[in-house]
Amino acid sequence: MKHISAEAFSSDLHKHLRAIGYFQKDLADKLGLHPKVLSRKLHGYGNAHLTEHDVRSIIIALAQWQVITTLDEVLHLLELAQLNSTSFTTQEWQTPPLSQLISRNSTHHSHTDYPSSRTRQHNLPAPLTRLVGRKEAVKQLRQLLGQNEVRLVTMVGAGGSGKTRLALQVAYDMADEFAQGVWFVDLTVMRDSTLVTQSIMQELHIKPTPASPALQSLIRYLQNKQLLLLLDNFEQVAEAATIVGELLTAAPGLKVLVTSRTVLHLYGESKFNVPPLDFPDSSIALDTAKLEQYGAVQLFAERARAVLPGFTLTAENATSTAQICARVDGLPLALELAAARVKILPPAQLLALLSRARLSVLTKGARNLPGRQQTLRKTIT
Ligand SMILES: Nc1ncnc2c1ncn2[C@@H]1O[C@H](COP(=O)(O)OP(=O)(O)OP(=O)(O)O)[C@@H](O)[C@H]1O
Ligand SMILES: [Mg+2]
Incomplete structure (x- = not known):
């Protein structure tokens, strides 16, 4: 079995762990190793050595925790361990958490350059009926959200005017344009605006970390991602608008599409009025x-x-x-x-x-x- 020189790898690993407030013990628990065993391996004590299997497991754990979020960070760790990208199979690169890594330089591009054939990533519910009309509205919204400088679009309209239905269509159509996909957060039944962060994290499958507040974990996750969040029925939790503002400021690759009966009043917000479906003038007889x-x-x-x-x-x-x-x-x-x-x-x-x-x-x-x-x-x- 290949033995790895541990020093440089361990030092980089500790830097990552410290950044998120984790300890070596947390990592040992995650790997199912006794903390002392991991410690010996990392420091090369006695005849303990890190194996390629250890390095792979550690990298997967760090990626799952979103301690590392970019491809560069993974390649760097592999290099320090005198390994390369072939330590993971193509299938592993194409499966989370590795498939969710992004290339650091790709913030303004819609795809990454690592060995993965990315499929459309989303959690959007499948519509049960066809979308009627709305061609023009879909086009306008896609154009609006497609502009680099537009990061937050709020779709405003009366109750039952079709905001959610339209937003889901736009999000689905745009899923390919975001490296980490589009994620629907249904706030319809939520009344407590302090739970918005947790709801977003839940949809993104982000586990809260013991050492840092939820918002901080969410920001850390989103920081290097290109992703569209669809926050539906935001009027229920209007006070959480400040959270949306914070996320947008901290994560340059993030865009947010909101449906709400009122605007959020955030700087940089684009308002899109959802029109009713077009209907005929009933005073004119039409065939x-x-x-x-x-x-x-x-x-x-x-x-x-x-x-x-x-x-x-x-x-x-x-x-x-x-x-x-x-x-x-x-x-x-x-x-x-x-x-x-x-x-x-x-x-x-x-x-x-x-x-x-x-x-x-x-x-x-x-x-x-x-x-x-x-x-x-x-x-x-
Ligand atoms: N363009 C459309 N094609 C087909 N069905 C639609 C369309 N627009 C809306 N609907 C249907 O009309 C109903 C109301 O639409 P929707 O739930 O999107 O409205 P809303 O504006 O989000 O309402 P609320 O403010 O209560 O959340 C839903 O059953 C939806 O599926
Ligand atoms: Mg709705």
Whole structure:
């Protein structure tokens, strides 16, 4: 078995451990070695020696802890141990944690130059339905987020306007543009803004380290990464905006896409207003083919078909359908709720119900949105 000269390797290793507040004992525990055994190996006491297997295990442990985050650091450690990149197999280079290392010079490029065929990395939920319309919005958001100087984009819109759905699509489309992928953090049910850091860490599979505060560990992880975070429904935890600011300042390769009912008021924030789906002017009679070009009509018809398989736009229901879409201002959530009732109420009767409910009043103003959505649900469902 190959024996390694330990001195230079150990000294570099200790430097890394100190930087994150870890001790040799933590490493011994991780490797399943007695601390004394590791100590002897690292110092070359007696006839103890570091083996190639030890070096490999140590490097994997450091990479898992994100003590080392770049390819250069790994290659340097291997070199000090008189080894080279072939100590790891191609498969190991292509599997976490090694596949998550980045090349230090690659901050402004979308791929690394180490032996890995990177696949799209993300934790985005798979959509259950197709995205209706939104071609232009997707294009604009991709352009915006693609600009070097744009680091934070906040998608703002009324409750149920389709922010989350649109953001997920944009994030998915852009996954290849970030070396370490895109990560979705659902804050919908969160009420405690102090838990935001932990939620992000959980999605990124970052283990909290005993010696440093969570935010510090997160920053250390993100510092050398090119990654897009999608923070969904941020209005729940608005006070955590300062955390987002800190992360962006500390991690130059990080971008953040936020969905929220209000902006975060952070320096450098780009606001993107999520428009409703386009809907026809209900005062103009349009034939069914023309109507089907509108996103709101498509969404309504598709969801109606889900509950009533034979549903199509006909000369008879076209006007009512157009008016329903206008009545709810093209709001996707309202369209879905309305369409779900088509099974029992044909469009004309549904429209009559919605008209009585004066929904247009409910869709005005941003202040009482949660209440508005509840009223909407109560009226339609
Ligand atoms: N373009 C679209 N194509 C298909 N379905 C859509 C589209 N936009 C929105 N939806 C659907 O409409 C509903 C509401 O959309 P979404 O949850 O994205 O809204 P939101 O703005 O994030 O709402 P909230 O403010 O409550 O979080 C969801 O069921 C979603 O799947
Ligand atoms: Mg949402």
